[in-house]
Amino acid sequence: MHTDLSIPEKLYALQERITKISEQYGRATNTVKLLAVSKSQSDENIRIAYEAGQRLFGESYVQEALQKQEKLVDLPIEWHFIGQLQSNKAKLIAQHFSWVHSISSLSIAERLNQYHSGNLPPLNCCIQVNIGNEKTKTGLEPEQVQAFARHIIHLPNLHWRGLMTIPAFTSDVSVQRQQFSKMKELLATLKLDYPWLDTLSMGMSGDFEMAIAEGATILRIGTAIFGVRVYTHVC
Numbered sequence: 381m382h383t384d385l386s387i388p389e390k391l392y393a394l395q396e397r398i399t400k401i402s403e404q405y406g407r408a409t410n411t412v413k414l415l416a417v418s419k420s421q422s423d424e425n426i427r428i429a430y431e432a433g434q435r436l437f438g439e440s441y442v443q444e445a446l447q448k449q450e451k452l453v454d455l456p457i458e459w460h461f462i463g464q465l466q467s468n469k470a471k472l473i474a475q476h477f478s479w480v481h482s483i484s485s486l487s488i489a490e491r492l493n494q495y496h497s498g499n500l501p502p503l504n505c506c507i508q509v510n511i512g513n514e515k516t517k518t519g520l521e522p523e524q525v526q527a528f529a530r531h532i533i534h535l536p537n538l539h540w541r542g543l544m545t546i547p548a549f550t551s552d553v554s555v556q557r558q559q560f561s562k563m564k565e566l567l568a569t570l571k572l573d574y575p576w577l578d579t580l581s582m583g584m585s586g587d588f589e590m591a592i593a594e595g596a597t598i599l600r601i602g603t604a605i606f607g608v609r610v611y612t613h614v615c
């Protein structure tokens with residue numbers, strides 16, 4: 381991506397690429413959503429992206445997100461939490477986000493369920509899967525997902541929508557595709573028991589083409605919209 385372009389220009393270029401790639405891989409129109417990952421970005425940059433038509437934003441750090449949400453209360457943004465979950469932050473997350481992509485602990489799922497208001501629509505959730513079998517990555521192993529699912533479906537304030545992954549990093553597109561393909565298969569298997577599942581949250585700036593090819597429904601993209609991140613977050 382060109383770094384000399386403005387945020388709206390990068391966003392439009394990205395949208396066009398997503399449309400083109402979706403057509404190329406036979407994906408039905410509007411089945412691939414773009415989540416703009418705005419961690420480390422200012423509220424001003426989020427506002428610029430919003431004015432260019434972007435509606436879904438993803439954040440990884442709770443305090444940082446809440447500060448920005450406060451400055452952007454006038455905008456009907458759909459906020460997604462995509463970062464590591466800590467149990468002491470579950471209450472704030474349950475109250476300030478409509479989606480949580482990164483669930484891999486039952487105790488945290490229970491806390492989110494407990495703190496999410498029953499008066500609101502249920503909190504949309506994805507189970508995070510460690511598809512690359514990396515020791516350092518959070519997320520369930522693929523074999524653990526079925527057992528986890530049997531518990532999460534009983535939490536009334538959570539609406540389990542599907543799976544999320546951050547695959548093992550590689551610039552080899554065939555390896556990228558293999559990992560995303562495993563996610564697609566895992567979701568297909570789960571859908572036999574849970575037919576409402578409709579979400580595969582996968583694909584970032586460096587690998588979204590293969591994610592689209594393998595059925596991603598939410599791309600989580602930061603760098604290709606906002607440029608390279610400078611880390612200044614407060615946890």
Ligand SMILES: *Cc1c(COP(=O)(O)O)cnc(C)c1O
Binds near residue numbers: 419462463600604
């Ligand atoms: C930062 C982040 C992204 C976005 O990554 P880019 O490479 O900047 O597009 C996506 N998903 C998660 C979970 C992230 O933490």
